[in-house]
Structures are given as structure tokens and as C-alpha cells.
């Protein structure tokens with residue numbers, strides 16, 4: 001039995017309300033399920049309404065809810081926090097996980113392609129942080145977890161917008177952490193940097209690219225969504241109460 005399944009550790013997010021974006025699939029869905037298993041009430045946010053409905057069923061009992069939203073639209077963030085405030089009176093944890101990949105070289109990337117990736121990965125995370133700070137500072141604080149990537153740390157020949165967006169999320173995280181600490185808001189903000197993880201996002205990647213990346217991982221295997229969910233749980237819960245502005249790399253040694 002893993003630590004997370006043991007009786008003693010089932011309440012690490014007891015009485016907490018968590019909002020997870022991109023929660024209908026992959027890493028976000030795994031985070032939502034682990035948070036729910038640790039006692040949190042989870043709001044799953046995603047733009048894919050059909051997948052969101054299926055994801056909500058997987059969470060089982062609890063007051064969990066599904067929020068159809070596009071993280072690039074600020075009015076959606078306003079509505080989401082208003083709904084959570086009305087329903088639960090607070091939000092304790094935000095995981096900015098929604099993201100999209102990019103796979104073209106810089107020469108083949110159009111300005112529209114670039115802006116689409118930056119909009120979801122960076123603008124969406126910025127809006128999430130901004131609205132979470134407003135909500136959390138009036139309810140005693142909270143924890144923001146921004147899902148960045150090893151793409152923030154290492155250069156790649158493909159997907160310039162992806163790496164740039166994730167590097168910006170890394171810096172934004174530190175800015176939010178410093179700002180909130182100095183303001184005395186009790187809000188922590190940390191970034192989680194997954195390595196190559198076995199999720200539907202990977203279905204959009206070329207098989208040859210995946211094989212090349214897998215062989216480059218020192219532990220010789222891909223990460224699983226649950227590996228990322230356990231790391232997000234640590235950053236979300238009180239066990240990391242002295243941790244803010246840090247970057248937690250979970251990549252099987254890929255970035256070494």
C-alpha cells in the first residue's frame with residue numbers, strides 16, 4: 001500500500017476547496033482524483049464539457065463540481081470564483097494545469113500558433129493567479145500550484161511557444177510567491193515541472209519524438225499522471241507550508 005492509500009494520510013486536504021483547471025484529462029484529472037481522495041472538495045474546470053462530465057463521475061462521493069470554462073477568458077475566471085464563493089465560501093487551492101502543446105519548429109510557427117499557446121499556457125495561468133489572490137487573501141490564504149514543464153528548463157528544437165510559455169510561468173510563479181509573501185496574504189505559489197508524462201497530450205506527439213525522449217530519460221520510463229498528482233498534493237497541503245516560490249521538478253532525471 002502506498003503512503004497515499006494508508007488510513008493515516010487520507011485527510012491531507014480535509015475541509016479544503018480546490019480548483020483544478022484542465023481537470024478533464026491527464027495530469028489535471030489525476031490531481032483532482034488525488035485531492036478528492038485526501039478530503040478536498042474539488043471544482044474541476046475545463047473547456048471540454050463532455051470530458052468534464054465523465055471526469056466528475058470518477059471523483060465519486062462529495063460536493064465536487066464541474067465548471068465549463070476557457071482559462072483564456074477573464075470573465076470565465078470571475079464567474080468561477082463567484083460560483084465557488086457562493087457555494088463554498090472559500091477557495092484554498094488553485095492548480096493552474098490547463099495547457100496545450102506546440103510541435104512545430106520556430107521557422108514553421110505562425111504568429112497565430114504562437115499566440116494560441118501563449119494564451120492558454122501563460123495568459124490562463126496569469127488570470128488564475130490574479131483571481132485566486134483576490135479570493136484567497138480575504139479567506140486566510142491558500143496555495144497556488146502552477147503546472148510548468150521541464151520545457152521551461154531545457155531548450156528544444158520544437159515548440160518554441162511551449163517552452164517560452166512554461167519558462168514565463170516559472171518566473172510568474174516566483175513573482176506571485178514574493179508578492180503574496182511580502183503582502184502577508186498567507187498565499188503560497190509554487191511551480192511543478194513534469195517531465196515527459198504519459199497523458200492524452202502525448203497522443204498529439206509524433207511517435208518517433210516520444211521514443212527519442214523516452215530513451216533520453218535517465219530512469220528509462222515515462223512519468224505517469226499520478227507521479228505529478230502526488231507532487232501537486234505536497235505543494236497544495238500544509239506539509240509544504242514553508243515552501244513558496246520553489247520549482248519542483250518531477251522528471252525521472254531528464255533535466256539533469
Ligand SMILES: NC(=O)c1ccc[n+]([C@@H]2O[C@H](COP(=O)([O-])OP(=O)(O)OC[C@H]3O[C@@H](n4cnc5c(N)ncnc54)[C@H](O)[C@@H]3O)[C@@H](O)[C@H]2O)c1
Pocket residue numbers: 021022023024025026027028045046047048051069070071072097098099100101120124147148149150151193194195196197198199200201202
Ligand atoms: N504530458 C506531458 O508530458 C507534460 C509534460 C510537462 C508539462 N505538462 C503540462 O501538464 C499540463 C497538463 O497536461 P496533460 O498532459 O495532462 O494534457 P491533456 O491534454 O491530457 O489535458 C489538458 C486539459 O486542459 C484542457 N484545456 C486546454 N485548453 C484549455 C482552456 N483554454 N481552458 C480550459 N481547459 C483547457 C483540455 O481540454 C484538457 O482536458 C499542461 O499544462 C502541460 O503543459 C505535460
